[in-house]
Amino acid sequence: MSLPHQILEYPRVINIGSIDNEGKGMLKRADDKIYLESHAHRKRINTIFGGGAIVIGVWLGASAELSSQYIVPAIFTLGGVFWVIYGLFANKKYKIFELNRLEGTVAYPDHYFNPPLKGKFKDLKAVISVSGNIDGYADSEYLKFVNTFKPRKLDLLYTFYGSDPKKDWSFYVWYMDKNRPLPPGTAFDPYRQQDFERRKAERFPKPLYPSNIPTPEATPEQQKERERFWKEW
Structure with missing residues (x-):
């Protein structure tokens, strides 16, 4: 069963120390417009x-x-x-995972020498795959993307080797909901005010995706301002 486009639980936290633009780290960019990982290490x-x-x-x-x-x-x-x-x-520039917050698109690596698969995040299908150990019990869980952008009769799911699939997916959904504040984590702190001003100029539209947890603004003052807009509707 596909995961719902929903913030299921408190998400993975992205801090500024995780961003590595020049070295061998996976995370290359995280701001109010683009979240970009390089998967060239594979x-x-x-x-x-x-x-x-x-x-x-x-x-x-x-x-x-x-x-x-x-x-x-x-x-x-x-x-x-x-x-x-x-x-x-293989072209390492093809081996990327990119979320475009404002355009609502996602790109992730295709197989072998092919360019990345790209489409609307709202159309993306994701599942959690559970592997078993030698005793037949559930072992590890992995987040996988089902290819919906270039359908093929025989295809492999793209696997994300994260520590907690639900937290990872909740982060992706929260980040891609451009009508919500940016997700938690110091990586986004420099961009929270301008993201707030963008949403304010748009009169704080309702969230794109539901959430099981509160997603308040960064400050109580910003939260009160958003709530005042909503009460005027």
């Missing part, structure tokens, strides 16, 4: 994985005595070569 993982597969393939091939035994080594080697090529040459 390319490095593919390169390492491919290199390991090549080593295994060569080792198995060297150990094989019959021609029929070369099938498995060949699969490992050729698969490893593909993953190394992909890891080295």
Whole structure:
């Protein structure tokens, strides 16, 4: 079942120390317009994985005595070569996760060498996938995006390896509700006033998505001003 476009619980908090514009950190931008992550680190993982597969393939091939035994080594080697090529040459600019708060759009990585998938956030389908351990009990939960922007007969869901899928999804929904204040976290503090002034100029329109928790303004004064607008409706 798809997750509702709803703030389910108190969201993941984005602090200013999480933003890394120049280094190897994932989060590149977080303000009142754009939230941007780079997922290019997965390319490095593919390169390492491919290199390991090549080593295994060569080792198995060297150990094989019959021609029929070369099938498995060949699969490992050729698969490893593909993953190394992909890891080295796939465009890292394609491996992004971007939320555009004002335009209401989302972009996230497509498979292999394809450019990012992009569409309206309100149309995005997300699910929580639960993996099991060796005893058959539920183990880890992952947030996954179902491809709704470029439908294909056979497709894989894009997985987000976060610590808490519901908190992550609640953050995405809150951030993408441009009629609400910015989510909690010091990363957004420099932009709260201008975001407030934008919504005030628009006469504080009603939220786009429901919420299970309060989402007040940053200050009591701002909260009173917003409530006064709503009472005048």
